[in-house]
Amino acid sequence: MTRIFSGIQPTGRKHLGNYIGAITQYVAGQDRGEGIYCIVDLHATSVPYDPAGLREAVYDTAATLLAAGLDPDRCVFFRQGDVREEPELCWLLCSVTAFGDLNRMHQFKEKAGSQRDLVSASLFLYPVLQAADVLAYHANEVPVGEDQRQHVELMRDIAQRFNSRFGEILVVPEGRYPEVGGRIMDLQFPDRKMSTTGGSSQGIVYVLDDPGVVSRKIRSAVTDSGAEVMRAPDKPGVSNLIEILAAVRGSSPEEIEREFDSAGYGAFKQAVADAVVAYLAPVRERYQE
Secondary structure: OOOOEEEEEOOOEEEEHHHHHHHHHHHHHHOOOOEEEOOOOOHOOOOOOOHHHHHHHHHHHHHHHHHOOOOOOOEEEEEHHHHHHHHHHHHHOOOOHHHHHHHHHHHHHHHHOOOOOOOOHHOOHHOOOOOHHHHOOOOOEHHHHEHHHHHHHHOOOOOOOOHHOOOOOOOOOEHHHOOOOOEEEOOOOOOEEOOOOOOOOHOOOOOOOOOOHHHHHHHEEEEEEOOOOOOOOOOOOHHHHHHHHHHOOOOOOOHHHOOOOOOHHHHHHHHHHHHHHHHHHHHHHHHHH
């Protein structure tokens, strides 16, 4: 049986990108194999944090995942910080991880920005702890968003180096990425990934937003001066909305383009808004219970 592992940070409220790119994969994984999922609270300490706020965020993240359909009777669901062997394995994996590999990580560069000499060492070592998360449980598969592809590739390299030096001990995992919706962008700045870190308040759709708020954010999403509902490099806003609608409907971007071939942006945005509101409604209702 395939063993599936993935972790989610308890920092910030969960948004549509988290839900499409990761959480829905967790829920689906319960039917495909042995699912192991955790809330990675240790990762959250790699940036400045408030201890009391972090504890509250762990509970909130757990409630959101349960509301989304994660079932502790069908998977293993736990908090990373409760398993002390993971940091120990992280330290051992550091012995087969090159400084240059970590220095090339896109996410480290983005988060560190121009302050690379001032950020925490834990942020630099984040990908090694992430590798320990997965490799500790001999997982075959890692469902993640497209933005984590580089980290999964490093994780595989680390496992192979460790095995080459110490014997065939670790399973070399494969990444599993969504065919549609793997990288949802900010609605106001569609050249940036939707993120609670550095994102715009009107550009982020949160899973627990009220329906009216969700609809308003999508209807006010940035598009362009044209009128064609189609994907193109110079139409990042429309391309993002097409990707979102395809993901929530379970269809392809090509089908969305054909359906709205003669529609204007107003009608298209309203269709996206209605679909996303309906898509998130069950999660929001279960969370409030």
